[in-house]
Amino acid sequence: MNTAIRRRSAYVCRSCTQSLQRQLRRTYASATAQPDIYDVVCVGGGPAGLSLLTALRANPVTAHLRIALVEAQDLAKTKSWKLPPNKFSNRCSSLTPSSASFLDQIGAWSHLERDRVQAYQEMQVWDGVTGARIEFDWAPGAAPAAGTTIAYMNENLNLTSGLLKRIEELGGVSVFDNAKVEKIAYGEETEDVDLREWPVVHLSGGKQLSARLLVGADGANSPVRSFAGIEARGWDYNRHGVVATLEMEGEGWGGEHLKTAYQRFLPTGPVAMLPLPGNHCTLVWSTTPTNASRLKSLSAKDFIATVNAAFRLSPTDLEYMHTQESGQAEEYSWRLEHTPLDYRTIPQTAVGVQEGTVASFPLKLRHADTYIAERVALVGDAAHTIHPLAGQGLNQGQGDVQSLAKAIEYAVGHGQDIGVTMALEPYASERYAANHLLLGVCDKLHKLYSVGSGPLVPLRSVGLNAVNALGPLKSFFMNQAAGNGIKVF
Amino acid sequence: MRSSLRHAPKAFRTARPVACGAIGAPWLQHTRRQPPSRKLSTTTPTYHNPSSPTSSSVNETEISHFSALASSWWDPHGPSRPLHLMNPLRHDFIQACLSAPSTTSPTTPQPDPNALRYLDVGCGGGIFAESAARLPTTASVTAIDPSPTILTVARAHAKRDPSLGGGKLTYLSETIESLALPAAPADRFDVVSVFEVVEHVDYPAAFLDRVGEFVRPGGWLVLSTIARTWTSWLTTNLVAEDILGVVPKGTHDWYKYINEEELRAHFAGKGGVWGTPRAMGVVFVPGFGWKEVRGSEKIGNYFLGVQRVG
Amino acid sequence: MEVTLRRTAAAIARNNNGLRPAAAALTAAPSSRHFSLSSLTRPPPNYPGHVPLTRIEKAALAIGSGLMSLRDPRRGDLIAAFAEATATPYFIYRLRDAMLASPTGRRILRDRPRITSTSLNLPHLRSLPPGSVGRTYVAWLDREGVSPDTRSAVRYIDDAECAYVMQRYRECHDFYHALTGLPVVREGEVALKAFEFANTLLPMTGLSVFAAATLKRSERKRFGDIYLPWALRNGLRAAEVINVYWEEQLERDVGELRRELGVEPPPDLRDIRKREREERRRRKEEQAARDGGV
Secondary structure: OOHHHHOOOOOOOHHHHHHHHHHHHHHOOOOOOOOEEEEEEEEOOOHHHHHHHHHHHHOOOOOOOOEEEEOOOOHHHHHOOOOOOOOOOOOEEEEOHHHHHHHHHOOOHHHOOHHHOEEEOEEEEEEOOOOOEEEEOOOOOOOOOOOOOOEEEEEHHHHHHHHHHHHHHHOOEEEEOOOOEEEEEEOOEOOOOEOOOOEEEEEOOOOEEEEEEEEEOOOOOOHHHHHHOOOEEEEEEEEEEEEEEEEEOOOOOOOOOOOEEEEEEEOOEEEEEEEOOOOEEEEEEEEOHHHHHHHHHOOHHHHHHHHHHHHHOOHHHHHHHHHOOOOHHHHHHHHHHOOOOOHHHOOOOEEEEOOOOOEEEEEEEEEEOOOEEOOEEEOHHHOEEOOHHHOOHHHHHHHHHHHHHHHHHHHHHOOOOOOOHHHHHHHHHHHHHHHHHHHHHHHHHHHHHOOOOOOHHHHHHHHHHHHHHOHHHHHHHHHHHHOOOOOOO | OHHHHHHOOOOOOOOOHHHHHOOOHHHHHHHHOOOOOHHHHHOOOOOOOOOOOOOOOOOHHHHHHHHOOHHHOOOOOOOOHHHHHHHHHHHHHHHHHHOOOOOOOOOOOOOOOOOEEEEEEOOOOOHHHHHHHHOOOEEEEEEEOOOHHHHHHHHHHHOOOHHHOOOOEEEEOOOOOOOOOOOOHHHOEEEEEEEOOHHHOOOHHHHHHHHHOOEEEEEEEEEEEEOOOHHHHHHHHHHHHHHOOOOOOOOOOHHHOOOHHHHHHHHHOOOOOEOOOEEEEEEEEOOOEEEEOOOHHHOOEEEEEEEEOO | OOOOOOOHHHHHHHHOOOOOOHHHHHHOOOOOHHHOOOOOOOOOOOOOOOOOOOHHHHHHHHHHHHHHHHHOOOOHHHHHHHHHHHHOOOHHHHHHHHHHOOHHHHHHHHHOOOOOOOOOOHHHHHHOOOOEHHHHHHHHHHHHOOOHHHOOOOOOOOOHHHHHHHHHHHHHHHHHHHHHOOOOOHHHHHHHHHHHHHHHOOHHHHHHHHHHHHOOHHHHHHHHHHHHHHHHHHHHHOOOHHHOOHHHHOOOEHHHHHHHHOOOOOOOHHHHHHHHHHHHHHHHHHHHHHHHHO
């Protein structure tokens, strides 16, 4: 497709921009600053925004676009992020193999610190009330050709840092970090150009960026979304996600090369123990705000005991332990004597929690009414916020970015204005239904397992046991989770 | 009725609105008139001399009809939506033509694939012209349309995109007859596009002859139109206009549709000036858009590209 | 197809509820155990006196002991066996969880105190002020001529902790008499069982209420009018009485404890019976007087 040549000439040619700026200076001599014209202005330097810019820069068809990144934080700090090999950040996400292969395709995967990324091959998911269980494990010789990895656990900072390194390697992105978006407004009409439909991002300090396409990768409270007048609907779960980096008694029952993710559905919400390299794990525990603040107030010893209890003891015991101000360790060791366990089906015992890693955040479901408007596209959390129980939040964002980058590539290759809804429609139609389905599935799962007693409890256990017993159905779910199968989610 | 159509953005008016509205008329007229090769071989053009700028291929009713659409031309959900959706396929087809092995003599200089010069005839609001001008491989786009009203819309819209400034895209209120023909063949155009136009002109053979003169040797004449078949009558007239209303009523006059074989015969009859035409049939799938369907050039909408070899 | 099917899932589902002692779950092959037991392969007991039974054996025990004890309600051993056989798989766990949900209940489970004539200092209880829990309790023992040692040991509940819960329930039974003031006569016993059923949901207590069918007609009417509504209302409304650490409540005023637990005292059955006897006698005398007068 003559890509080598396409790269040569800029979408907004430099001379046009310059002449435009001269023109603007002449027209508004009194104005303090004139907008710089960009093809893509991305607000938000999180995983979704950075992946989008990397994808655009890495693709020869879109590499000539003028791109600006606006981020409130200091990206130099993020880029140079470094932790000792035995310390891990508490904000980790699972990356499905399809997300990982996308990151590889845009050249970012190799910029991640790979020895900090942990693949896992099996999952144990069970009902904390009835004990009904589904075990995602591969039979010998039955592993799909695409690999047995269900997902990769990775620190979010490792991803953003790697993406920033890749963007630096590719070059060509005007980065405005430590920058506050003061307002977003529409442009003006001059003798030569009519930018009345172009969003202009006003930064603190007077800098103005005119956007052919303004990308909102600016999180759940997206200012870009507000600017576009797009409603995000949903509800709060009245739950908090408690995260922590834990040190375990060992590398896991399967050793270094066969790691397992564990998730138990408690009536207050699911608790997950996800493997990190070595004998480390990351905890994601969805629970009530009261329990969450109690957990954060506990001593390390009592916190660890409560975490171990969360995977072992009955919901009744846990409920009691949540009421204790301290002494969970002692309570746990007594109850453990009276609790039968199959040790191979639960995570190893946590023996330590890394200092300062216990934190929590409120859980909510939000879905924007649409992902696109004239000259606006929303990606990632700006478009949707999901319950973390399936570990899909970041992957949904990667799916968005991959789709939007494809739509932009197609538009550029066919001479479309990448900001118009006509060019963005394929993105919205490809992602909206898929995300909506996944949001709904996770929401229903949360609600189903929030029930502590009643007729739903045995029913859901029958369902889970049935899926566990039906090999083909289970392997379908596993392939889904691993992103190998037919795309449903 | 007609005046209300004129004001409604969805309404096209046509030279013979009665003919398409009345079911059964095509059947009668088809048998009465000379079928398939009528349009291109039997019609006498009103002009023979290219230097006569006053004669015109343009049908006045058609002009006022499309002018009435001007305001909604760029509304992605308006009546021109099918055209917007089709536009990327035009580029795919042009790409396919340009990358096909050239059939010119080895001595003929070939167009520079990275600095292509386009002439878009009947550009309307500029859907194709703008997109062609945005391509990095484009050196210039000259877009002509006889309707000043529509060109006002086209120019205003182009102003919304700074990348279209700087003289890369030029709109001219001209007919192909009035447009000055560059004297040197090499100064003529690499790609001359005539999209969804030939079914709206009164004398397509003469029109295509005139258009063809603007193609430089080695360059391509690319057009799109609709085959005159039962299917196309059903889909473009009865279903699209009368029943579903996705295309403004009166947009198409089925009798003006031209079949692919008629075009092939037309170009073959020009004494080796043109190479062998390429064709691509496309089908509109509601809810999805346009889709290439092999063989459908014999049935409904299709693209046809032909390289000027002499 | 591509994944192994683990047959243990259902078994783990049962075991993982945290109900059986770890030792049992780990030593026994979970899925085959219930169907292949014979006296030869019977697993070792989980606690002294434990008799591990298969499901079928438990069902047989439940039906057999239930029928026998209906025929002869004085067979305390059969009632006990029936209680144990019907308490699993659900009800005893619910009661245990009710204890685990309460700080005092948890303390009882940890300490596992037993109530016997030696664990309680009966002479000391007799010296407590009238109206105290201990004095009321011992007065009951003395008045009814029963001893705390007459309770049979739990044998058929597999989980050691649940077996203790059943044991505790039994041993506390006499305290419930003290708490409610219901006598050990059949009518009082049935009323207390109804209270216990509403409070503990143990099936045996509920089925015992059917013993009301064997009451005299007037007693049955009184039971239906006064005691059954009282028992159900109070049993449901009161705190779980299994969570009372009786050993620590001996010196407290019984009325205060009742209020704390939300139990209102029922009309004194002995008083009522006495009044009714007197009423009958008076009517008889009046009748006789009238007859004499004619």
